[in-house]
Amino acid sequence: MKLFSMPGTCALSVHIVLEWIGVPFDVEVMNRGDNRLPAYLAINPSGQVPALQLDDGTVLTEAAAILPFLAERYTEAGLGSDDSALGRYRLAQLLSFLTGEVHVAFKPFFMPQRFLADEAQFAALKANAFVVLAPLLATLETRLGAGSFILDNRRSVADAYLYILLRWVDNAPDGVSPYPALSRFRARMEIDPSVVRALAQQRMPSVG
Ligand SMILES: N[C@@H](CCC(=O)N[C@@H](CS)C(=O)NCC(=O)O)C(=O)O
Structure with missing residues (x-):
């Protein structure tokens, strides 16, 4: 591959x-x-x-x-997901949220030129990305809670995806620090030998 x-x-x-x-x-x-x-x-x-x-x-x-x-x-x-009847769909639901909602919300920050022609508006557009992201990150913070993994507290491919999103949150005014559960998750991933x-x-x- x-x-x-x-x-x-x-x-x-x-x-x-x-x-x-x-x-x-x-x-x-x-x-x-x-x-x-x-x-x-x-x-x-x-x-x-x-x-x-x-x-x-x-x-x-x-x-x-x-x-x-x-x-x-x-x-x-x-x-992967657990073997329950809805397991695969819970993973699909989560990946859809991460890729289709959270990732997409970063796009105006990383690529403002794809949304607006007027460069003078880029700064406002980029700042607004983190306003849009805040409730999405809050949802993930609640979902993770005291757990170690984002999918039903079992290690999964979704953890790798959540990690890449959290690296991008560094660009937010306060970074990932307003989200203690996500901060702990990120710190754990950071020292994972495969991630390194x-x-x-x-x-x-x-x-x-
Ligand atoms: N929906 C795609 C989005 C992929 C995507 O946005 N990739 C970005 C990097 S994170 C990219 O390739 N950007 C370069 C470009 O669009 O020119 C997926 O989830 O795989």
Whole structure:
């Protein structure tokens, strides 16, 4: 398998999961901009990461599909949902919230130019992203509570995704500190050897 990624992106979540699983894989950490070159557009026409190329050449995109795929293919790693009737859907529900609500709320902060042409409005748009994010982060804070993991207090692929989101919260005026449960979660992930390895390969700082 080969993971296509760029430093600082949500593709880090897939990298962490591959490290947790312990299966051999290649990773191409592209420079920003290379994701819009024809070579990568042939792999993922959206130009976005992550993309996971399987050994038979098939390409999977969208973290909400790649993460459960890996959890189900490598069940022995114990990164999926429980076996209850609704387990898979609870994971799908959570990944949908993380990718479709929380991640998307960061987009005006990271890419204001995709929302507005007037650069004079960028600062307000970026600041507003964290206003939109506050209730979403509060929901995650409540959900995590005293637990160690975000999906029904069992380790799962969703933890890797939550972690990459929390790194981005550093850009908020008070960072992640208003959320004690999320802060504890992030600190635990930060010292996970698989996370440390993935960060190094992604050329990303390991923040203490
Ligand atoms: N819905 C996609 C979103 C992927 C996405 O937004 N990736 C960003 C990095 S976090 C990206 O590739 N941005 C580069 C670009 O859009 O040009 C997913 O969840 O996988």
